[in-house]
Amino acid sequence: MVSPPPARQRDRDRPRAAPRLFVEAPLDPGARFALTPDQAHYVATVMRRRAGDALCLFNGRDGEWRGRLVSVARGREAEVAIEARTRPQADAPDLWLLFAPVKRAPVDHIARLATELGVAALRPIVTRRTVARLNLDRLRANAIEAAEQCGRLQVPDCAAPEPLDRLLAAWPGERRLLFCDETGGAPAAEALGSPRPGNPGPWAIAVGPEGGFAPVEAEAIRALPQSLAVSLGPRILRAETAVAAALALWQALLGDWG
């Protein structure tokens, strides 16, 4: 069981905003369902909500809805009744993040910041210098918690780690790939051009492991016609810093920050 990240504890101090939860169930007026034991614990014990209190729910498909706690029992069981939709479903940019699993804490960080920065899918890649094993349940738990906190309407897909060469061999033709290349990428503004509002179409961003991509891997990424090697400045960034920098760059120039 993945323990809820400390960020959830911060919720307690926030003004009485309705606790916001990601659920799998369909959301329509009158629907009723049980929260998971972890969700019930969070709502009843961490947020100290009682029957009759409001909740805010989203499932990645039906938009955001107001719900009402119908019952809470022993802090591990809670039932919610769905009342009304408060926000229509909206899409996130079609942006994948390819990252090589680094140690656990940075991966937690990557999951949260990539979710807050709007990626549609987290695609862990296995490269020659990948040293860490990835806990997929933990990756998804962090992504869900970040999506609940930042107000987005979907949780990024969290894929199982995939060898880089297999991913490149099956690379989708229309998807561009921003390759974060500390060995010689082009300056970002030159590579991506000036800010362009509107739908940039499908993209991906690739960041390597702590030891970087092996030369043969960097070559293979550069050989992809859809790839664009970009520099993130003169300093060597840690993987999670590079993820944040590259996502901010992409969102500012091509994404939904416009």
Ligand code: SAH
């Ligand atoms: N090979 C580096 C460490 C890699 S840092 C070293 O010599 O120590 C991990 C990843 O972050 C890199 O593979 C790259 O994808 C990205 N990155 C780090 N600094 C970068 C920079 N200045 N420009 C572009 N990408 C960078």
